[in-house]
Amino acid sequence: MRTLRTKVAVVGAGPAGLFLAHELRAHGVDSVIVERCTREHVERRVRAGLLEEGTVRLLRGSGLADRLDRQCLVHDGFQLRFETTSQRISTAALIGEPTYIYGQQEVVKDLLAARPPGGDSLYFGAQDVRLAGIAGASPSVAFTTGGEQVVVEADFIAGCDGYHGVSRASIPPAALTFHSRRYPFNWIGLLVSAAPFAPELVYSVHPRGFALQSMRTPEISRLYLQTDGRDELSDWPESRIWDELAQRLYVDVSRTRERGAILEQVRVPLRSTVAEPMQFGRLFLVGDAAHIFPPTAAKGLNVALEDASALADALVTWYRRGEDGPLEGYSATRLRAVWRAQDFSAWLTWLFHPAADATPFDHRRRIASLTRLAEGGSSAIAFADEYVGRSRRRPPSRPHLTAPRIHELDGMEG
Ligand code: RFL
Ligand code: PHB
Numbered sequence: 001m002r003t004l005r006t007k008v009a010v011v012g013a014g015p016a017g018l019f020l021a022h023e024l025r026a027h028g029v030d031s032v033i034v035e036r037c038t039r040e041h042v043e044r045r046v047r048a049g050l051l052e053e054g055t056v057r058l059l060r061g062s063g064l065a066d067r068l069d070r071q072c073l074v075h076d077g078f079q080l081r082f083e084t085t086s087q088r089i090s091t092a093a094l095i096g097e098p099t100y101i102y103g104q105q106e107v108v109k110d111l112l113a114a115r116p117p118g119g120d121s122l123y124f125g126a127q128d129v130r131l132a133g134i135a136g137a138s139p140s141v142a143f144t145t146g147g148e149q150v151v152v153e154a155d156f157i158a159g160c161d162g163y164h165g166v167s168r169a170s171i172p173p174a175a176l177t178f179h180s181r182r183y184p185f186n187w188i189g190l191l192v193s194a195a196p197f198a199p200e201l202v203y204s205v206h207p208r209g210f211a212l213q214s215m216r217t218p219e220i221s222r223l224y225l226q227t228d229g230r231d232e233l234s235d236w237p238e239s240r241i242w243d244e245l246a247q248r249l250y251v252d253v254s255r256t257r258e259r260g261a262i263l264e265q266v267r268v269p270l271r272s273t274v275a276e277p278m279q280f281g282r283l284f285l286v287g288d289a290a291h292i293f294p295p296t297a298a299k300g301l302n303v304a305l306e307d308a309s310a311l312a313d314a315l316v317t318w319y320r321r322g323e324d325g326p327l328e329g330y331s332a333t334r335l336r337a338v339w340r341a342q343d344f345s346a347w348l349t350w351l352f353h354p355a356a357d358a359t360p361f362d363h364r365r366r367i368a369s370l371t372r373l374a375e376g377g378s379s380a381i382a383f384a385d386e387y388v389g390r391s392r393r394r395p396p397s398r399p400h401l402t403a404p405r406i407h408e409l410d411g412m413e414g
Contacts, residue, residue, distance in 0.1 A: 001148075001149045001150070002150045002151070003150075003151045003152075003153060004120065004150065004151070004152045004153070005154075006031055006032040006121070007024075007029050007030050007031060007154060007155050007156070008020075008024055008030075008032075008156050008157070008158055009031070009032055009034065009139070009140070009141040009152045009154035009156070009158070010031050010032065010033040010034070010157075010158045011034050011131070011157065011158065011160060011166065012034075012036075012159070012160035012162060012165060012289070013112075013122065013124070014042070014108070014160060014161075014162055014287065015104060015107050015108055015111065015287070015301055015304060015308075016160040016287030016288070016304040016307060017033055017035070017158065017161070017286070017287075018112065019305050019308040019309070019312075020158055020286060020308040021121075021122075022111055022115075023062060023309060023312030023313075024312055024315060025116075026062065027316040027320075029315060029316060029319055031121065031158075032121050032141075032152045032154070033121065033122045034123050034126045034129055034141055034143055035124050035125075036125070036129060036161070037124065037125070038124050039112070039124045042112075042124070043105055043108055043109050044105060045104070045108075046103065046191055046266075047104045047301070048103075048300060048301035049101055049214055049215070049298070050099055050214070050298035051068075051072070051099065051100040051101075051102055052389035053097045053098070053389065053390070054302065054306065054389050054393050055100075055302045055389075056068065056072075056100050058305055058306070059107070059305075063114070064110050064114055065110075068100070068106070068107070068110065071102065071217070072100045072101060072102040073101040073102075073215070073217075074099075074100055075098055075100070075101060075200050076090050076091065076092035076200075077089050077090030077091055077092060077093070077098075077200060078091075078099075078203060079200055079202040079203070080203050080205075080370065080373065080374060081202060081203065081204035081206075082204070083367055084250060086250070087373075088200075089373065089374065089383075091384040091387060091388050094384040095390060097384075097388045097390055098388075099387075099388055101214070101216065103217075104301055107301070123143065123145055123150070126143035126144070127143060127145065128142075128143060128144050129141065129142070129143040129166055130142045130143070130166065130170075131157060131167060133282075134170060134171070134280060134281045134282055135282075136281065136282070137282065138153060139153075139155075139156065139281070139282045139283065140152060140153045141154070156282050156283075156284065156315065157282060157283045158283075158284050158286055158308075158311060159283055159284065159286060160289060160308070161289050163273070163289070165289050167283060168285055168290070170283065171275075171280040176277075176280070177275075177276045178273065178275050178276075179274045179276065180271065180273045181271060181273070182229070182269065182270070182271045183270040183271065183353070184228075184355060185210075185227065185228065185229050185353050185355075186228070186229055186269050187227070187267070187268040188224065188225045188233065188236055188265065188266070188267055188268075189223070189224050189264075190221075190222070190223045190262055191216070191221075191262070191264040191265075192221040192222075192223060192262055192263065193219065193220060193260050193261050193263055194220075194221055194260025195218060195219055195221065196213055196215040196218075196221045197213065197221075197251050197253065198213060198251075201213060201214050201215075202249060204250065205351075205354070205370060206247065206248040206250075207363065208244065208247060208248055209225065209227070209248060209353065210224075210248070210352045210354075211224065211225050211244070211245055211248035211249050223245055225241060225245060225248070226352075226353050227267075228356060229269070229270075231267075238262065270349060271292055271294060272291075272292065272293060273291060273292040274290070274291045274335070274338060275289075275290045275291065276335060277331035277332075278330065278331040278334055278335065278338075279330055279331045284311050284327075284331075286304065286307045286308050287300075287304030287307055287308065288304060290307065290338070291303065291338050291342070293342065293345040294345050294349045296348045296349040296352055296353075297341070297344055297348045299341040299345050299389075302341075302389055303337065303338060303392075306337060310330060310333060310334055314326035314327040315327065336396065337392045340391060340392055341389075344387075351366065351370070354366070
């Protein structure tokens with residue numbers, strides 16, 4: 001058995017874990033990352049594609065955006081299709097902020113490339129990962145690698161191991177409220193080696209269901225299709241997928257279909273989850289380990305990197321100045337942003353996805369909401385603020401909202 005000693009043990013080398021370790025290292029705080037999968041798997045996992053301005057600023061501020069700035073696609077807006085019309089919503093015109101298209105696996109590659117070579121501070125392929133002592137002052141992470149048992153003793157553990165990881169599961173159930181909402185739809189996601197048929201994202205709300213055209217590069221399209229929550233991938237042969245995409249996106253997709261090989265096909269269940277609080281003793285939950293967003297509003301990666309940045313700041317403050325206020329406040333601060341993004345993601349998910357039992361009334365109401373967005377004005381500005389994530393970057397404008405209490409107001413009136 002080998003025992004290592006570090007300040008922060010990071011479980012998971014997804015974007016949240018890698019970014020947290022990067023930020024800590026930049027401030028002289030050492031960490032050890034323990035990752036279940038291989039490096040090849042982590043670098044190839046295709047997931048998010050849309051980055052918010054705040055995320056790009058975080059990456060730039062940490063010297064991680066050289067390739068991003070050269071290769072990303074900057075989108076001033078997107079197309080919103082419904083009732084056979086296509087309306088352009090320009091977030092740049094509405095609030096002066098674009099969005100950025102750059103694959104999550106590229107962010108991960110950039111984070112890995114920025115790590116100093118050598119050392120034993122990142123373990124891929126770790127098996128049987130277990131957390132211990134999280135309620136006390138000496139937590140540890142144990143795992144096996146190459147047949148050898150390794151124990152990482154640390155001051156703190158950052159649980160960055162995604163929805164299925166061990167970190168959240170290590171918290172005693174009585175100390176955690178786990179909110180979970182499953183939506184009655186799935187997405188099928190396709191990665192296709194063909195140029196996107198439109199230069200910007202196309203969100204299409206069709207009576208047959210929602211569809212989205214996104215992309216990763218000018219040569220690689222990313223297409224999504226709403227399916228019934230009970231459907232499996234086997235219910236969707238390729239010809240059915242393309243026929244539906246053509247109808248729902250109101251485009252002739254035959255060129256994309258003929259030219260593009262499908263590089264990957266996934267089924268994505270739509271759900272919202274939040275673990276409250278996001279910390280227990282010396283364990284802090286970060287990113288998907290603490291919360292899952294339905295992918296509709298593209299919030300997961302953006303909020304995950306914000307969590308990591310906030311936890312890094314709090315830990316650095318603890319090590320530099322011995323102040324534990326920011327660490328103690330981590331969960332409360334992050335949950336404000338998390339619930340804000342959950343609210344928007346859930347609202348957009350219901351707006352964009354007709355349910356199987358939708359009535360003509362539901363349909364007409366949906367069209368009225370979409371029309372309100374397309375018309376611009378204050379609804380569109382508020383929408384853009386949430387879509388590009390600017391609303392989460394503003395400090396709470398009314399911290400006094402919790403006080404005075406209602407009974408005090410009653411007293412004042414009497
Ligand atoms: P990850 O990426 O899941 O990384 C967790 C890491 O932990 C490892 N792990 C373990 N390691 C050690 N021990 C264990 N027991 C472990 N169990 C797991 C895993 O192997 C993995 O390496 O979580 P992280 O870092 O919090 O990052 C979150 C993002 O991956 C996620 O929120 C986004 O992909 C969500 N998302 C999107 N987010 C956006 O901001 N913009 C988008 O455009 C966007 N599009 C999407 C998305 C997610 C999607 N799917 C597939 C759910 C589109 C889709 C289709
Ligand atoms: C994606 O490209 O994966 C993507 C883009 C925008 C969304 C959701 C997913 O709203």
